[in-house]
Amino acid sequence: MDFSSLVTAMPGLVSGMMLTLKLLVLAIVGGVALGTLLALARLSHNKLLSNLAGFYVNYFRSIPLLLVITWFYFVVPFIIGWLTGTNEPIGAFYSCLVAFMMFEAAYYCEIVRAGIQSISRGQVNAAYALGMTYSQTMRLVILPQAFRKMTPLLLQQSIILFQDTSLVYAVGLMDFLNSARSAGDIVGELHQFLLFAGLVYFIISFGASTLVKRLQKRLTV
Amino acid sequence: MIRFSSVNKWYGRDHHVLKNINLEVKQGEVVVVCGPSGSGKSTLIRTINQLEPINDGEINVGGVIVNNPKTDINKLRADVGFVFQHFNLYPHLSVLDNITLAPMQVKKMSREAAEQLAMELLERVGLANKKHAYPANLSGGQQQRVAIARGLAMQPKVMLFDEPTSALDPEMIGEVLAVMQQLAESGMTMMVVTHEMGFAREVADRVLFLAEGEILEDTTPEAFFTAPQTDRARQFLRQILSPMHG
Numbered sequence: 001m002d003f004s005s006l007v008t009a010m011p012g013l014v015s016g017m018m019l020t021l022k023l024l025v026l027a028i029v030g031g032v033a034l035g036t037l038l039a040l041a042r043l044s045h046n047k048l049l050s051n052l053a054g055f056y057v058n059y060f061r062s063i064p065l066l067l068v069i070t071w072f073y074f075v076v077p078f079i080i081g082w083l084t085g086t087n088e089p090i091g092a093f094y095s096c097l098v099a100f101m102m103f104e105a106a107y108y109c110e111i112v113r114a115g116i117q118s119i120s121r122g123q124v125n126a127a128y129a130l131g132m133t134y135s136q137t138m139r140l141v142i143l144p145q146a147f148r149k150m151t152p153l154l155l156q157q158s159i160i161l162f163q164d165t166s167l168v169y170a171v172g173l174m175d176f177l178n179s180a181r182s183a184g185d186i187v188g189e190l191h192q193f194l195l196f197a198g199l200v201y202f203i204i205s206f207g208a209s210t211l212v213k214r215l216q217k218r219l220t221v
Numbered sequence: 222m223i224r225f226s227s228v229n230k231w232y233g234r235d236h237h238v239l240k241n242i243n244l245e246v247k248q249g250e251v252v253v254v255c256g257p258s259g260s261g262k263s264t265l266i267r268t269i270n271q272l273e274p275i276n277d278g279e280i281n282v283g284g285v286i287v288n289n290p291k292t293d294i295n296k297l298r299a300d301v302g303f304v305f306q307h308f309n310l311y312p313h314l315s316v317l318d319n320i321t322l323a324p325m326q327v328k329k330m331s332r333e334a335a336e337q338l339a340m341e342l343l344e345r346v347g348l349a350n351k352k353h354a355y356p357a358n359l360s361g362g363q364q365q366r367v368a369i370a371r372g373l374a375m376q377p378k379v380m381l382f383d384e385p386t387s388a389l390d391p392e393m394i395g396e397v398l399a400v401m402q403q404l405a406e407s408g409m410t411m412m413v414v415t416h417e418m419g420f421a422r423e424v425a426d427r428v429l430f431l432a433e434g435e436i437l438e439d440t441t442p443e444a445f446f447t448a449p450q451t452d453r454a455r456q457f458l459r460q461i462l463s464p465m466h467g
Contacts, residue, residue, distance in 0.1 A: 120309075122305060122307055122309040123309060123311065125272055125305070125309065126303075126305060126309035126310075126311070127323075128272065128298060129270055129272060129298055129301075129302075129303035129305075129372075130298065130299065130303075130322075130323035130327065130371070130372070130375055131295045131296065131297075131298040131299030131300075131323060131327040131375065132295065132323060132326060132327055133295055136326050136327075140322060140326065141311055141322075144313050145311075145312065145313050148313065
């Protein structure tokens with residue numbers, strides 16, 4: 001096999017990987033933040049709030065991610081244009097980012113909810129008894145403990161998200177996989193480029209997964 | 222300081238857990254609440270800071286009506302210290318941070334002032350050398366002493382204790398009771414749910430005996446231990462003081 005064409009294509013592949021990682025990190029940050037708010041809403045005593053959050057989670061967990069991505073590709077620019085009153089195209093990247101954030105939030109929500117529920121009621125009572133508000137209690141007492149417990153699960157979910165970012169090919173975004181595919185197409189060595197891409201995905205995902213398992217062991221000891 | 226007027230509480234529809242409670246605790250008084258399990262004694266002191274809401278009647282703490290929806294409950298709670306059976310220290314924070322968290326967040330104290338106060342209180346409970354330790358590395362008795370310091374850091378008008386020694390190994394009960402006795406002697410208004418009859422006898426000004434949600438006896442320790450008025454109290458004392466039950 002001749003790998004010289006891989007070397008030539010490397011700058012394109014690297015910029016594809018940068019896009020993948022940028023999308024991944026922003027989607028994790030936004031997804032966990034939104035997921036945490038959803039979890040708090042689901043655990044709320046307010047029936048309306050908890051039902052709305054429950055509907056959101058069940059809805060997004062019941063439809064394919066690919067559908068969400070394509071759907072948002074058409075809808076998000078329209079909504080943002082309507083909100084800001086401009087016709088500036090916002091592009092595939094941001095529509096994908098919003099899609100991932102909203103879709104993953106449904107999964108992060110369930111992890112965060114279980115994490116919050118695993119903290120004993122006594123912790124809430126102790127904070128309340130000292131005069132702390134609901135938000136102080138959550139922010140300073142419950143969530144720090146819950147996040148510690150659920151870090152491995154959040155990371156595991158994020159590794160799945162890392163693989164799922166490849167679905168952006170559907171709206172023509174040049175992520176790592178799409179860059180590799182198109183570069184391979186151009187030089188007529190598609191199989192080599194796809195094998196290489198597979199290897200990279202495997203190394204990153206498996207490496208991260210191994211690290212998570214090690215972390216999990218350390219946290220449970 | 223604390224006044225219950227015709228307080229009633231139900232769990233669900235059928236379980237009448239507090240029955241027409243009338244009670245007054247004066248400033249500086251130390252009141253021990255005892256009674257068989259399920260008598261409502263923990264519920265009673267939890268209603269004082271609204272960890273348990275009541276259904277009927279009125280609770281007044283230092284002039285503030287606890288069960289009035291207009292009352293700022295967080296402000297009230299800041300004035301009422303509460304010590305739990307299972308300590309409930311924050312496991313992710315050091316001893317010092319456990320104590321300074323609420324003064325800084327709720328009372329907006331500066332870190333320096335809060336830490337200085339925390340150190341004074343740790344000194345008082347004999348744990349100044351543990352300020353950087355985490356709860357998991359402390360014994361039960363030490364954790365409970367930190368929990369008492371945490372409650373005192375809010376400079377409360379009243380301290381409530383919900384079976385503070387029930388989760389402790391026997392050899393650690395004494396150190397916690399000593400801290401509580403010292404606190405009582407400093408003039409703190411206290412309500413203590415406990416089975417420690419020695420503490421009741423030596424430290425309490427009054428003993429309340431609860432059974433099935435009713436206050437059956439409300440008297441001095443002397444009178445309660447030597448001449449209980451009800452059969453229920455006599456039976457309780459026989460059980461708890463008999464050598465077979467330690």
